[in-house]
Amino acid sequence: MQIQGYEFPEDLHYDPEHFWVRVDGDELVMGMDDFAQKLAGEIVFVQLPDDGKKLKKGKKLAKVESGKWLGKVLSPVDGVLMGVNEALETDPGLINRDPYGEGWMYRIKAEDAGQMEDLLHGGEALEAWVQAEIAKHASEA
Amino acid sequence: MQAKSKEKLADIVGQENFSDGIIDLVSYSSDASEHSIRPQAVVWPTNAEQVRDVVLLANELGFPLFPRGAGTGLSGMAVPRSDGVVMDLARMRRIIDICIEDRVAVVEPGVVYADLEKALAPHGYFYPPDPASGKVCTLGGNVATNAGGVKGAKYGTTKDYVLGLSLVLGDGREMRVGGRNIKSASGYDLAHLFVGSEGTLGVFTEIILKINPKPTATATALAIFDNLEDAGSAIIGVMSSGIVPSVLEILGRETLEAINQNTDLNLPEVDAMLLCETDGFTQAEADFQMARVVEQFQKNQARQVRQASGGEEVVELWKARKSAYAVLARLKPNFVLEDVTVPISQVVRMFKGVQDIAERNRVSIATFGHAGDGNLHPQVLWDATQPGETQRVEKAVDELFALAIKLGGTLTGEHGIGLSKAAYMGLEHGSVSMDMMRVLKRACDPNNILNPGKMALEG
Amino acid sequence: MSASAKLEIERSFRDQIGRCSRCGFCQAHCPVFGASLRPAVNARGKMLLLKEVLEGKLELSRELAESIFQCTTCASCSTNCPSGVQVPEIIKAARRDMAGLGTCHPAFVAMDQVLEQYPNIYAEEEPGDFDRPRNQRAEVVYFMGCVGQYREEEATEAALAVLDHLEVDYTLIDEVCCSGVLEDVGFGIKPVLAEKNLELILSTGARTLVTGCPYCFRTFNNKEVYAPIKQEGVKIVHLSQFLAGRDLGVRTDQVVTYHDPCDLGRHTGIYAEPRKTIRALAPNFVELPHHHADALCCGAGGGVRGAFAKNSLDMARRRLAEVEEVGAQVVLTECNSCAHNLSNAKLRAQKFRVLTTPQFILELLEQSQG
Numbered sequence: 001m002q003i004q005g006y007e008f009p010e011d012l013h014y015d016p017e018h019f020w021v022r023v024d025g026d027e028l029v030m031g032m033d034d035f036a037q038k039l040a041g042e043i044v045f046v047q048l049p050d051d052g053k054k055l056k057k058g059k060k061l062a063k064v065e066s067g068k069w070l071g072k073v074l075s076p077v078d079g080v081l082m083g084v085n086e087a088l089e090t091d092p093g094l095i096n097r098d099p100y101g102e103g104w105m106y107r108i109k110a111e112d113a114g115q116m117e118d119l120l121h122g123g124e125a126l127e128a129w130v131q132a133e134i135a136k137h138a139s140e141a
Numbered sequence: 142m143q144a145k146s147k148e149k150l151a152d153i154v155g156q157e158n159f160s161d162g163i164i165d166l167v168s169y170s171s172d173a174s175e176h177s178i179r180p181q182a183v184v185w186p187t188n189a190e191q192v193r194d195v196v197l198l199a200n201e202l203g204f205p206l207f208p209r210g211a212g213t214g215l216s217g218m219a220v221p222r223s224d225g226v227v228m229d230l231a232r233m234r235r236i237i238d239i240c241i242e243d244r245v246a247v248v249e250p251g252v253v254y255a256d257l258e259k260a261l262a263p264h265g266y267f268y269p270p271d272p273a274s275g276k277v278c279t280l281g282g283n284v285a286t287n288a289g290g291v292k293g294a295k296y297g298t299t300k301d302y303v304l305g306l307s308l309v310l311g312d313g314r315e316m317r318v319g320g321r322n323i324k325s326a327s328g329y330d331l332a333h334l335f336v337g338s339e340g341t342l343g344v345f346t347e348i349i350l351k352i353n354p355k356p357t358a359t360a361t362a363l364a365i366f367d368n369l370e371d372a373g374s375a376i377i378g379v380m381s382s383g384i385v386p387s388v389l390e391i392l393g394r395e396t397l398e399a400i401n402q403n404t405d406l407n408l409p410e411v412d413a414m415l416l417c418e419t420d421g422f423t424q425a426e427a428d429f430q431m432a433r434v435v436e437q438f439q440k441n442q443a444r445q446v447r448q449a450s451g452g453e454e455v456v457e458l459w460k461a462r463k464s465a466y467a468v469l470a471r472l473k474p475n476f477v478l479e480d481v482t483v484p485i486s487q488v489v490r491m492f493k494g495v496q497d498i499a500e501r502n503r504v505s506i507a508t509f510g511h512a513g514d515g516n517l518h519p520q521v522l523w524d525a526t527q528p529g530e531t532q533r534v535e536k537a538v539d540e541l542f543a544l545a546i547k548l549g550g551t552l553t554g555e556h557g558i559g560l561s562k563a564a565y566m567g568l569e570h571g572s573v574s575m576d577m578m579r580v581l582k583r584a585c586d587p588n589n590i591l592n593p594g595k596m597a598l599e600g
Numbered sequence: 601m602s603a604s605a606k607l608e609i610e611r612s613f614r615d616q617i618g619r620c621s622r623c624g625f626c627q628a629h630c631p632v633f634g635a636s637l638r639p640a641v642n643a644r645g646k647m648l649l650l651k652e653v654l655e656g657k658l659e660l661s662r663e664l665a666e667s668i669f670q671c672t673t674c675a676s677c678s679t680n681c682p683s684g685v686q687v688p689e690i691i692k693a694a695r696r697d698m699a700g701l702g703t704c705h706p707a708f709v710a711m712d713q714v715l716e717q718y719p720n721i722y723a724e725e726e727p728g729d730f731d732r733p734r735n736q737r738a739e740v741v742y743f744m745g746c747v748g749q750y751r752e753e754e755a756t757e758a759a760l761a762v763l764d765h766l767e768v769d770y771t772l773i774d775e776v777c778c779s780g781v782l783e784d785v786g787f788g789i790k791p792v793l794a795e796k797n798l799e800l801i802l803s804t805g806a807r808t809l810v811t812g813c814p815y816c817f818r819t820f821n822n823k824e825v826y827a828p829i830k831q832e833g834v835k836i837v838h839l840s841q842f843l844a845g846r847d848l849g850v851r852t853d854q855v856v857t858y859h860d861p862c863d864l865g866r867h868t869g870i871y872a873e874p875r876k877t878i879r880a881l882a883p884n885f886v887e888l889p890h891h892h893a894d895a896l897c898c899g900a901g902g903g904v905r906g907a908f909a910k911n912s913l914d915m916a917r918r919r920l921a922e923v924e925e926v927g928a929q930v931v932l933t934e935c936n937s938c939a940h941n942l943s944n945a946k947l948r949a950q951k952f953r954v955l956t957t958p959q960f961i962l963e964l965l966e967q968s969q970g
Contacts, residue, residue, distance in 0.1 A: 044909035276628035467682030
């Protein structure tokens with residue numbers, strides 16, 4: 001769905017830190033959402049840790065940099081890093097051009113699938129959250 | 142140029158290999174000569190098909206095309222016309238094959254000389270012509286200009302190493318000439334038509350070069366002559382002594398004085414200094430040859446001879462020769478480096494003639510060069526802001542070329558004709574030759590779209 | 601040359617720009633050209649543009665920014681120029697002219713504005729957390745620099761840990777950006793920031809100012825506004841000089857190489873001290889193919905990482921190819937900015953590691969402690 005010009009596919013789950021998560025078999029795929037990539041500007045570097053890295057919900061998974069911003073990718077769940085999008089190594093701009101498709105970032109095996117419940121899902125919840133985020137950043141600008 | 146034409150160009154090479162931005166247009170408006178004309182656009186083809194399609198498009202739409210390597214040419218051959226498109230071959234830079242068995246290296250035109258040298262080194266091989274711009278120049282440019290270098294006396298120039306070419310003719314037809322054969326007597330030697338053709342007949346997409354095993358030992362000597370005639374006799378003596386040195390360079394008095402003024406090398410300010418190198422596969426071989434050389438130096442009144450075999454000392458001996466161009470370049474705001482070449486027996490006459498021309502025209506000319514193959518480099522220095530100087534320089538340069546031709550020489554040993562010497566072509570080449578050149582040009586490029594306006598081909 | 605000429609390049613650099621003979625030999629050295637093969641961004645290309653500006657054929661317009669601002673000021677070109685053209689100084693002057701004309705690259709207009717409002721180039725409001733006291737009285741005052749404090753925290757933490765291990769009596773300060781970089785990108789050092797740094801540095805009573813950032817080091821050493829530091833008798837030292845000759849008590853067999861940062865090497869002549877420390881740690885030290893004054897720029901300097909990140913990383917990859925060529929397991933450097941750009945550019949498939957020397961020292965210390 002479109003919310004004030006930002007794309008937010010409704011079938012995905014969203015971490016309030018602006019990462020989307022998709023269930024793919026017994027793994028999760030995650031990336032940055034449209035709001036975050038627009039706010040960051042052109043992504044110039046994405047840290048791609050080694051497979052097998054242990055992840056804790058809410059803790060730093062990796063670093064992301066744009067021209068003006070350094071951000072942390074936080075893991076949405078406890079688990080293990082199963083894979084990364086290697087195309088981002090030489091073309092990090094994929095995140096800006098196609099944040100939900102070719103710009104996917106990490107594959108994770110979750111320890112506890114139940115943690116997905118904490119993520120936002122569905123039109124109404126999404127709408128409310130995104131509007132609040134837009135307002136928050138507008139006032140900070 | 143119309144937007145539609147630019148779109149078609151971008152379609153052929155890809156948007157990322159096309160530009161009509163001002164910073165690119167300005168950077169492609171000149172080479173290392175003083176000429177400067179801004180083109181309409183530039184393309185960077187990445188394969189032979191794109192080269193062909195750009196040439197075909199140029200023929201179809203009628204715009205001129207200017208092939209370019211590293212843009213280090215000294216005679217303006219890469220300088221475009223204001224209605225033209227520059228085709229920079231730099232992005233075609235693969236070393237396709239190095240085959241020691243066949244004794245060849247096959248390269249795309251944009252391969253930088255130094256990169257080929259680096260790739261050959263682990264095999265113990267080298268590509269002998271070594272232009273001074275080797276760190277930046279491209280093999281495509283080398284072939285297009287028949288580039289020379291310091292090793293010409295023994296190893297010849299580019300033309301002696303080109304075995305075959307793949308190219309796109311000015312009319313867009315693709316052609317392969319020569320091959321990987323060390324020798325061939327089959328049909329006209331078309332490959333060598335294109336060597337030195339300065340981008341006026343075709344654009345190379347692949348070049349097959351002969352390579353040599355690299356001699357592992359060298360001997361170097363520096364000789365000082367109070368008298369230019371003695372240096373001249375020494376040159377003739379060395380070159381006819383029965384051995385061929387790999388390098389025989391000369392530095393004239395004015396050059397030595399200039400080097401002393403601008404470095405702390407403290408060279409003797411004499412008529413001439415000769416730097417010689419011999420090479421071989423054993424030190425004994427190199428030394429044997431050097432003994433013959435030193436004999437000739439001594440026979441011809443060399444005041445002093447310094448020798449070295451390898452290491453720091455050799456670097457020391459070469460320092461003066463290597464610093465010549467740079468030192469002279471800093472002396473005056475304007476300079477032009479000529480490369481008139483004469484038969485070896487005429488080197489001293491040419492040298493003296495240059496000094497005489499400089500004096501009569503009240504112009505500074507410092508000379509150094511490849512004595513071993515008669516290729517002198519008079520470097521004319523002046524300040525264009527001083528009234529009358531430019532005119533005097535122009536007259537001096539006229540006289541320089543006239544003298545070289547009179548002595549049976551050629552306008553250029555390695556820098557080519559381009560724009561800078563086009564006006565003098567008639568001095569050296571008779572009307573039959575010039576006519577033949579124009580016939581060949583028309584045969585390869587009937588619409589005159591490849592590098593037009595160069596080499597006096599348009600009369 | 602007109603002393604009253606509007607443009608600094610005309611007033612101060614007309615002769616120099618005229619001296620460029622267009623030989624093109626700089627193409628062998630310029631890292632921006634090496635990574636892009638585009639003459640417009642080579643040193644010669646930049647001189648050609650400025651020649652035309654001086655001849656009145658071209659305006660110093662925004663369109664020229666892509667060339668004039670895409671220079672790391674590494675000085676590889678000028679070091680090798682047969683005609684002795686001081687390209688980096690000319691570029692900095694041209695940038696100041698463009699800033700004056702309002703055609704400066706937006707990334708640097710933004711940087712200038714950020715430093716009006718914030719104490720560092722990243723617009724970070726909070727100081728980095730290194731869990732050590734600040735603004736104390738001590739023998740040594742350690743200056744981290746913005747990159748060290750906000751982009752390479754692990755490297756800075758390692759530097760501080762090494763100082764702790766050596767029991768150096770040092771203090772951090774609530775430092776602000778030295779702002780030296782602004783002079784390279786069209787603007788000027790912020791007096792307010794400089795004064796703040798001077799006040800903080802001098803109140804520590806330290807006899808030595810040590811910094812891990814070669815750029816801050818140059819700024820403190822060379823810029824007029826920071827003259828009071830030396831006037832007060834405080835020695836200014838780069839961390840590599842501070843550590844050289846100290847016995848760290850650890851060694852490794854790993855094959856280690858060293859990347860000379862432009863700001864420490866070519867610009868300042870500090871080549872020996874870093875190597876002294878590294879060779880003592882790692883006897884299997886190998887030089888990169890281009891080293892000392894010949895070192896290949898990592899691509900981050902002169903503001904290029906900020907304004908042309910992709911090209912900056914391409915340049916870094918060219919440098920990393922040399923690390924692979926010599927078969928090193930570790931490449932060390934003494935500049936956080938180099939470390940940042942090189943580690944960002946390193947591909948997953950490349951198995952060597954990029955570290956600052958202090959990070960490597962700390963690693964060896966921790967390993968030896970079991």
